[in-house]
Amino acid sequence: MLPDLWEGFEPRHRRPGGQVCRLIAVSASPVGLVTGFPGFIGERLLPRLVDLHAGVEFACLVQPRFKEQAERALERLGLPASRVRLVEGDITLDGLGISEPSRKDLLPRLASVFHLAAVYDLGVAEEFARRVNVTGTRNMIAFAKSAPRFERFHHVSTAYVSGTFEGTFRETDLDRGQSFKNFYESTKFESEKDVVTSGLPFSVYRPGVVWGDSRTGETAKFDGPYSVMTAMERLPLFFLEAPADATMNVVPVDYVVEGLARLSASSLSLGKTYHLTDPEGASVRELARTMARALGRSYLYVPLPLGLVSAAVKLPFVQTTLGLIPESIKYFGHRCRYDATQAKTDLATLGLQCPRVESYIDVIVAFFRANRDRVRRTAMV
Numbered sequence: 001m002l003p004d005l006w007e008g009f010e011p012r013h014r015r016p017g018g019q020v021c022r023l024i025a026v027s028a029s030p031v032g033l034v035t036g037f038p039g040f041i042g043e044r045l046l047p048r049l050v051d052l053h054a055g056v057e058f059a060c061l062v063q064p065r066f067k068e069q070a071e072r073a074l075e076r077l078g079l080p081a082s083r084v085r086l087v088e089g090d091i092t093l094d095g096l097g098i099s100e101p102s103r104k105d106l107l108p109r110l111a112s113v114f115h116l117a118a119v120y121d122l123g124v125a126e127e128f129a130r131r132v133n134v135t136g137t138r139n140m141i142a143f144a145k146s147a148p149r150f151e152r153f154h155h156v157s158t159a160y161v162s163g164t165f166e167g168t169f170r171e172t173d174l175d176r177g178q179s180f181k182n183f184y185e186s187t188k189f190e191s192e193k194d195v196v197t198s199g200l201p202f203s204v205y206r207p208g209v210v211w212g213d214s215r216t217g218e219t220a221k222f223d224g225p226y227s228v229m230t231a232m233e234r235l236p237l238f239f240l241e242a243p244a245d246a247t248m249n250v251v252p253v254d255y256v257v258e259g260l261a262r263l264s265a266s267s268l269s270l271g272k273t274y275h276l277t278d279p280e281g282a283s284v285r286e287l288a289r290t291m292a293r294a295l296g297r298s299y300l301y302v303p304l305p306l307g308l309v310s311a312a313v314k315l316p317f318v319q320t321t322l323g324l325i326p327e328s329i330k331y332f333g334h335r336c337r338y339d340a341t342q343a344k345t346d347l348a349t350l351g352l353q354c355p356r357v358e359s360y361i362d363v364i365v366a367f368f369r370a371n372r373d374r375v376r377r378t379a380m381v
Contacts, residue, residue: 038060050079057109091137092136107143175193214355217363246283306330
């Protein structure tokens with residue numbers, strides 16, 4: 001991070017009576033501006049940033065309506081007030097909606113941005129997705145560009161910027177001429193492209209489908225693969241057989257958080273893009289059978305046209321019964337594998353590897369069963 005910054009001052013001051021003294025300059029810590037707190041990943045990431053970025057003060061940009069929630073999260077985490085504070089603002093507004101006093105305090109010391117805030121919803125409307133994911137990111141870039149001593153823009157994207165691309169999608173890939181299954185994917189693609197072409201020093205992190213903690217199973221939301229588990233518990237004999245080459249890359253939140261934290265504190269990550277995915281990956285078929293075994297269920301798997309399944313899931317009583325949403329069915333036919341060579345190599349250097357699904361699926365299922373009625377089905381990341 002940046003060395004200490006020094007506030008402007010007159011080097012000499014004459015006391016009454018003519019005696020000359022020197023004013024002592026006050027050291028000002030570099031600041032890391034964090035968005036997406038206290039979201040699913042953001043609340044877990046902040047303590048690790050404090051641990052790994054010595055001497056950095058973290059300012060969490062929080063909308064006024066979420067300030068009380070953020071204050072409670074900080075109280076739970078027990079982080080020192082000298083290292084973490086909240087700043088009211090809104091990424092969708094010019095200048096991030098930050099007050100002038102806060103702006104004057106932040107900008108001279110702003111060294112880094114950790115941009116996690118996004119709308120995560122496969123059925124999100126285009127206007128809302130663009131306002132949060134695209135305009136919000138562009139406002140963050142503009143704010144960072146106005147900081148005189150800025151060092152790094154840490155951007156949390158998604159592996160699913162791959163859209164409809166089929167084959168192996170590498171960490172160096174972005175625009176492969178793909179189209180997109182929804183406005184979440186398309187706006188995350190556009191915002192990542194804005195970051196890497198901004199001229200700012202950057203690191204990009206692309207998680208796969210993030211679910212519970214591999215040690216505790218804890219999660220903030222039951223969507224994505226959890227919807228499959230809900231359907232499995234409600235269907236007695238038969239289950240959808242996905243195409244043989246369809247993939248779903250699930251990754252535990254603790255791996256994503258720790259990987260992001262360690263890479264952000266290392267010079268290895270400057271200018272790189274990382275797939276924070278399971279390097280081994282899994283087919284949808286393999287994942288479904290792994291979940292079924294953990295649930296203690298046995299099925300006859302039936303191949304059905306995904307178009308027919310998607311149409312059926314649009315019926316309200318089917319959604320209610322199975323817990324699936326129409327937007328999720330397209331992912332049963334997702335034919336993209338994520339090459340994570342760069343992440344695997346650099347994280348191995350930093351002492352971290354992704355656990356295999358089989359090693360923690362029982363913990364995921366146990367938390368799901370114990371908390372299914374208390375955890376949200378959707379969430380802002």
